[in-house]
Amino acid sequence: MGEKNKTKYSKENTKAENKNKEQIVFGHLYSQIYDALYKDKDYQRECDYLEELFKMFRVRVRKILDLGCGTGNHSIELAKRGYEVIGIDISEKMITIATEKLKNLNKRRIKFIRDDIRNFSLNERFDAVISMFAVIGYINENDDLIKTFSNVREHLKEDGIFIFDVWFGPAVINLKPTQKVKEIDIRESEKIFRITTPKLDVMRHIVEVNFKVIYIKENKLHIFEENHKMRFFFPKELELMLKISGFKRVYFFPFLETERKPDENDWNITAVSLKK
Numbered sequence: 001m002g003e004k005n006k007t008k009y010s011k012e013n014t015k016a017e018n019k020n021k022e023q024i025v026f027g028h029l030y031s032q033i034y035d036a037l038y039k040d041k042d043y044q045r046e047c048d049y050l051e052e053l054f055k056m057f058r059v060r061v062r063k064i065l066d067l068g069c070g071t072g073n074h075s076i077e078l079a080k081r082g083y084e085v086i087g088i089d090i091s092e093k094m095i096t097i098a099t100e101k102l103k104n105l106n107k108r109r110i111k112f113i114r115d116d117i118r119n120f121s122l123n124e125r126f127d128a129v130i131s132m133f134a135v136i137g138y139i140n141e142n143d144d145l146i147k148t149f150s151n152v153r154e155h156l157k158e159d160g161i162f163i164f165d166v167w168f169g170p171a172v173i174n175l176k177p178t179q180k181v182k183e184i185d186i187r188e189s190e191k192i193f194r195i196t197t198p199k200l201d202v203m204r205h206i207v208e209v210n211f212k213v214i215y216i217k218e219n220k221l222h223i224f225e226e227n228h229k230m231r232f233f234f235p236k237e238l239e240l241m242l243k244i245s246g247f248k249r250v251y252f253f254p255f256l257e258t259e260r261k262p263d264e265n266d267w268n269i270t271a272v273s274l275k276k
């Protein structure tokens, strides 16, 4: 191949990102490619599902708190549907991206705040708190989970509803996490390869997920890694932690379903918790 045809890549920003790879999740580069990585995720369908659950549990919802809102995809869709929404996320870059999307929206109806869902405090209460796409799995320890759930309860009105999805322990143990490669062509000069390598820790109920990303943009090559410690949950422990945190009723469904109980083949489940 002649010199002319060779693609030249320069490595940028990767050193700083890699230095903190143990601590940082949803860092600058990973956040930047997040929407491209999940471009096929059907956020509208998920918001339809949330509305189906509001109706099923007879909760009149006007105000929604979106915990771990990420780049704001549920929050924005819900605000477009007429709800008042506040989104909270710990990642500065995810919140920046979410906020940038607000340019053409009615800002009285939606707001994003950078904070930690374990100990945020807003001086208002909501009809519904949602936490979508395994956000609760990032809270690895029992005491932090109880802190988070108690905090959610404090931010709910008396007949409020808390909806979140998590990885389901029985399915994780049955199906086992496996290595995966995802390749995404954003445009001619922009591509992503992500290699996902999981390590199962049955004692701690954690899958340590290593993401190695190769991101090519306009002849620049970014190679970086993030390690995400994802907790998976068994129904009885979730029920116990939610009840300790003050929730009276807890229901489980396979994710995006409402008619049957989860089984060992349902990797993602939805938990619905009611304050009374």
Ligand SMILES: C[S@@+](CC[C@H](N)C(=O)[O-])C[C@H]1O[C@@H](n2cnc3c(N)ncnc32)[C@H](O)[C@@H]1O
Pocket: 025, 026, 067, 068, 069, 070, 071, 072, 073, 074, 088, 089, 090, 091, 094, 115, 116, 117, 118, 131, 132, 133, 134, 135, 138, 139
């Ligand atoms: C898989 S993303 C989901 C984002 C969004 N809910 C969605 O469905 O696209 C998980 C999000 O949880 C956030 N997160 C993890 N731990 C958090 C914490 N302690 N407080 C607030 N946000 C947290 C991450 O920053 C990330 O944006």
